[in-house]
Amino acid sequence: MLYEIKLHSNIKYIKVSPAFESTRTGAQGPMLLECKNINYQYPGSDTQVFRDLNGRVADPGFHALFGPSGVGKTTLARMICGEIKHFSGQLITAGLERILYTYNLERLPGWSSVGEHLQLNTPTSSRHRMDELVASFGLQGCMDSRFAQLSLGQQNRTNLARYLLQDFDLLVMDESLANVDEGTKEKIILKIKQMFPDRAFLYISHNVVEVAKFCKQVFVLRNFHKFPQAIVLEGRNYTGGPGVDKKKLEHTMLEIVNAL
Amino acid sequence: MLYRRLYQFFMIYFLGLASLMAIKYGLQLSDYVIPGPPEIASTGLRVSGRYLLNVLNTLAVAILGHILAIVLATGIGIIGRLTAWIGSFIRVAAYNIQAYPIVAVAPIIFILLGDGLSSRLLIAAMICYFPLLLSFVGIFSEPVPEIEHFFESTRRMTWRLQIKIRAFENIHKLITVVVGSATLAMVGTIVAEFIAANAGIGYSIRIALYQSDLAKILVALFLIGICTSLYLVLLEWIGYRIRRRWAIPEGGLK
Amino acid sequence: MKTRALKKRVDLYLAVVVFFFFTADAFAGGLAAQEVTYRLKWLFNISVVGDLWADVNGNFARRGLKVTVKPGGPERDAIKELELGRSQFGVASADQVIRAVSKGAHVVVLAQLFQVNPLQWIYRPARTPIKTPQDLKGKTIGITYGGNDEAIMRALLAKYHIRENEVRLYSVRYDYTPFYQGKVDLWPLYRNAQAPIIGEKLRKAGERFDFLNPSQLGIQFVANSVVTSQKMLAQHPQIVQRFMEALLEGWRAALNPANRQKAIAIVLKFNRETPAEIIRRQLPVTRSLMLPTADFQFGKIDVEAWKQTEQIMLAQKLISKPVHVENLLKPVAQ
Incomplete structure (x- = not known):
């Protein structure tokens, strides 16, 4: 139909x-x-x-x-x-x-941990969502790691999470x-x-x-x-x-x- | 790393020396054409102290010139990434200037700057500058879309962040180029001293050549090889530390 | 019968082969020209005018020699080439010869081209009056460290008991700016080749100049000479003889004032960088350094000067032990 x-x-x-x-x-x-x-x-x-x-x-x-x-x-x-x-x-x-566009091959810069990156790149207006999003995406254990150290699935989730925390x-x-x-x-x-x-x-x-x-x-x-x-x-x-x-x-x- | 570099150098040097000796004794050449081991040894004992100071003098100028070239190449590399036109202009200019033999340009430099430190420094920097520049312009102009896209689309991208991303992503290449160009800096300084300076091992080699004293030149080559190897090891170690510190925090791995 | 005739014929062939084998050297002129290479000390300029003359005017060819004359340069060393078999004759300075012999090279000297060493010092008498060697005290003197001029100047200072700390030695290269600027009082140059060029510039600037000639002050340090290997001399004396006859003949002709225009034309043919006017001035100076008197025998080896050169080198520890250079002087064509 x-x-x-x-x-x-x-x-x-x-x-x-x-x-x-x-x-x-x-x-x-x-x-x-x-x-x-x-x-x-x-x-x-x-x-x-x-x-x-x-x-x-x-x-x-x-x-x-x-x-x-x-x-x-x-x-x-x-x-x-x-x-x-x-x-x-x-x-x-x-x-x-x-409008934001994200794709699955994106990477976070390698010089800082995932947690540091999210802290630095999350607008104040979305800070309150960060913990909830990280927890529900199963990323708590990834916060101290570098992006390259994550599995492909964790990498995809991390990347998506940081976009979701933006204003869009x-x-x-x-x-x-x-x-x-x-x-x-x-x-x-x-x-x-x-x-x-x-x-x-x-x-x-x-x-x-x-x-x-x-x-x-x-x-x-x-x-x-x-x-x-x-x-x-x-x-x-x-x-x-x-x-x-x-x-x-x-x-x-x-x-x-x-x-x- | 240090021991490997040194023993590799010793192997190359002594293989070269052995080949020379094979030619000397094979063709029954006099010590005037190729000095024998006793003469090389006695010359080594006699001049190595003085030559070591000369090599260190040369190395100091080479390091300064190398740093100068890295700073310049970074600056121009950053400018070169602004537009494709500037980048391509810088590349073409670098290729062209690089094509000029330094022995032809050096006399002009010496006339303008005299035969002191500044000329040696400039020539050393010039010789290692262009390969550095070409690599830096290439690296800094090459986007890393899978990282930069986020910062571009969220309007967080600054030129500093862009450079940081591109440098980080190409850190292995950058370190390789910097280490590789260190040898060129050393060669540049020696060439400068050979042509016109009044100090350094290049100057000593020139005097030895005036006197057809190959033994002195072999001693000089030995010391240059050791000191250059040490400098390369130092650079590799710095590169390793940078990679460790920047890419993976100490004790912070999970 | 047949066998005997065949044997006779074989014997005849053998005799012919053996004859040609032993007389090949002597027949070389009449049959195929003997090829040799002659390595000069420096690039083609006024200091090689006679070498070029002999080549261009067929002096070598008339003696059955096909000579390849190769220019020298800072990286060229004729003695090394003799030993490596790349050249059969060459031009080397006396210090090169003595140094080579001290290190086991088997080389002999066939002729001495310069009777007076062309390496001298230019100075401006107006600002640097030098009447006696003692006037060198306190002056800034240019020398090429490691070069002949260093040895000559040190010998001169030693002869006149001037300590090194009583003068300022200045390391020189190709750039004359420090001399023009007055930073250096005495600058080393080749009297025949460079002085006409530098002098011209000073003349244009309205400055007077003069030369410090060490040979006039008792320092005989021999310059360019023709050399060959001992082996060549021993195995091919005829070739050496013919080569030297042709070469000296060429030199005598080139330095003959009657052949002035022709000599200049030959240098110009091989060296287009130097203006004819400069070569015209270089030629008489070269002549005076090679033929100090009108009846001088060109190429004569000044044995005493060679001995003194060796003494200077010994005194300055440029060689570790005497080489008795007088034993190596073989003026075969004189």
Whole structure:
């Protein structure tokens, strides 16, 4: 079933730019992330990544960006956070003034311990969350260690924790829990949902089960030759408590897989 | 580290000496062309005290020149990372200037600065400066996105932090380049002394060459080798301490 | 019958081979030219004009020699090349010869090119009046440590009982600035090659100059001489003889005032850096240092000067024991 998020009435519409000129527009109001007719190809390459890409996700919550490898998920993520600027079409980021992007290969500087790094780089406004986050991410034992001394899973969690402690409206998590075991991953996602109900997340993953289970809206990015290139589906948005309805979950998973 | 370096040097030196002796006795050459072991030994006993002081004098200038080159290369390396254009300009300029033989440039330096310490220092610094600069510009201009990304996106990045990240990530390379360039500093100082200075082992070698006294030169090479090895060991030890202190805190490992 | 004829023929062949084997040296001129290498002491300049003359004007070729004349330089040592077999003849200074012999080299001296050592000291009489050697006291004297000029100056000071602490010795290199600036009173130079250049500059600056010539003060320290190895002399006396005849002939012609223009042209051909005007001034000075009198026999070996050179080196501990250099002087072509 195709699902589109309805636009909130007080969103300011932005004038659509001429073709092949990008517009990245932020506006006050409820959260909205919308792609309109985005076209993009890598500089110096003939390979087109996006052709008239359209789609939107709105409202706070744990959303997903899903798609096969090489389809352009990371490229879109970098467009969203402003690292890629030269594309044609329109990218609306209403209510998302502070967008952060994190990926699983990031490292902390090696000259200080994890604890020192978090202390130094956590804004005062988020200090009160630090202990809770460290504890729920299972990182208490890592605070005196150097980043390089941690396991890959601990490294992923540490990196994600430091981003969560920043001021942001939208956090794009590019395979941020790639090396974390399923149980811990579930705990972490549920904790994020619980701790940050008013923030938006765009979770990039290849795991159809976790995307279907935990995410509110799933932005499915398809291969370049398919039209439309993106389809937005509704996930099960599991927030804990009683187990998720297996049938519905399977249905959602099927929808996602079929959308590809 | 010290013993290994020294015995490696002894091996190389005595292998070289043995080859010379093989040529001497194989071709039945006189002591004028290649001195025999007794002459080398007696020359060593006679001049090694004086030559050791000369080598230490040279080493002191080489160390100063080396420090000067490191400071300069760090400064220019930091400037070079500002834009790709500046970085590439500095690299091209460094390659070009490096291509000039120091023996051609040195006379100009000596005319301008005289034959005192400043000329020796400048030439020593010049010889080891460019390899350092090229490495430093390369290292400081090369982003480490997986670390820098967080600081960039949270707007915490400063130029100092950027340099710190890039230096830390390339600390092995930096130490290798610094240690490698130490030999060049020593060579530079000796060349400077050879060309025009009035002190140091390079000057003594020149006098020995005037007198066709290969025994003196072999003694000088021996002392230069030992002192350079000691300096390299010292630098490696400093590099090891930096790595230990910076990368892994003492007793703080878990 | 046949066998006898064959034997006779073989004998004849053998006789011819043996004959050519023993007379190859003598026939060299008429058959293939004998190839030898001649290593000079310095780069091609006025001090090698006669060597170049002999080469260019066919003096060597007329004696059946094909000589490769190679320039010298600070890193070149003709005596070492003789020993290594890379050269058969060379030019070396007397101190080089004596030092080499003291270390077991087997070298002989065939001719002495300079009768007066060209290594002298330039000074400005207006600011540094030197009338007697005692006037050197208190002066700043340039010397090249380790060089001939050091040995000569020390010998001069010793001869006139001037202690080293009564003068200031200044280490010199190629840069004359300290002399121009007046930091150094006496500066060592080659009287024939460098003095015309430096003198020209001083003349332009309106300064008078003079030279301190150690040989006039009794210090005979022999300069460039033609050398070969004892082995060469013993095994190929004919080649040595022919080489020296050709070389001395070339030198005599080059220094002949009648051949002045031709000699200058030859130096210019090999050395384009020095202006013709300078070479024109260098030539007569070179002549006066090599032929002190009009009837002087070019290349004559001054045995007493060699002995004195050895004495100076002994006194200054530049050699550890006497080498009796007079035994090595073999003026084969005179």
